[in-house]
Amino acid sequence: MNHLSPPRLRRYFAFLACAGLLCAASVHAKRVVMTDHEMSEVNAQGLFILENSNYDGLDFSKIALDADVDLSANFRNMLLGTKAGVSDINISDLQFGRSDGGEANRLVKISNPYIQFVYNKPLDAPTQVVGIRIGFDGISGDVGFLAKVISGSMYVNGTSTAVNGILDATGKQWTGSNAPCIAAGTCGTTNYLNLAQLGSIQAGDAVGPSRDFWISALMKPVNFPAPAGVTDPQQTAQAGYWLNWRDRLIALSATLPPNKAPGR
Secondary structure, three states, X not given: OOOOXXXXXXXXXHHHHHHHHHHHHHOOOOOOOOOHHHHHOOOOOOOEEEEEEEEOOEEEEEEEEOOEEEEOEEEEEEEEOOEOOEOOEEEEEEEEOOOOOOHHHHOEEEEEEEEEEEEEOOOOOOOEEEEEEEEEXXXXXXXXXEEXXXXXXXXXXXXXXXXXXXXXXXXXXXXXXXXXXXXXXOOOOOOEOOHHHOOEEXXXXXXXXXXXXXXXXXXXXEOOOOOOOOOOOOOOEOOEEEEEEOOOEEEEEOOOOOOOOOOO
């Protein structure tokens, strides 16, 4: 796996840290006096959830923030796994929310941000850390997304007049010019998009949120189990950095939407 400098490593964890801080700042509880009998009738759980599991021969430990987060944020120049000038992931702009619509468009709703550790426990040998991944159980809202290089698996359905087609790509370091089919007359009835044609994405639909966004950093390929309710087969995450996002994504425009703070 490529080594990161400290500034790039900090940017890698910016998603989780930002979501957690915003959640902590936006959750309020009003204290109410309760009798002993009322206390005995209450079931509660902590803010963090720890889950241990195993899958495909590996062990997983997941720490999730059991909360819903309303997020407006802009991330710039995310470079992950860079070596000799080439990155596994190069996202120039990632925006949660947009400022050119109503209040419903300004914030993106995120549920249960998590970090998951992957490790292997071979017989008669020390436990081996395989890697980590960070992600969200659900994302709903308008997301600005401009990327130059992606290592991972994405599926985006463009159904508007501005962006009409499908992006369906999986692999290491694919770029804006890559597409499953770009030759005129040989693509059948499907119009395929490429990475350069994405700018604004709607995450989630009338049925529910997008449920499979995560980024991993791994020492070797790993098969992750599909999220609950997702029937799309999960692609094997490769060594290095890998982005997965395929569930309920709609391409709205090839242009990055504005996302300015209120009053600016």
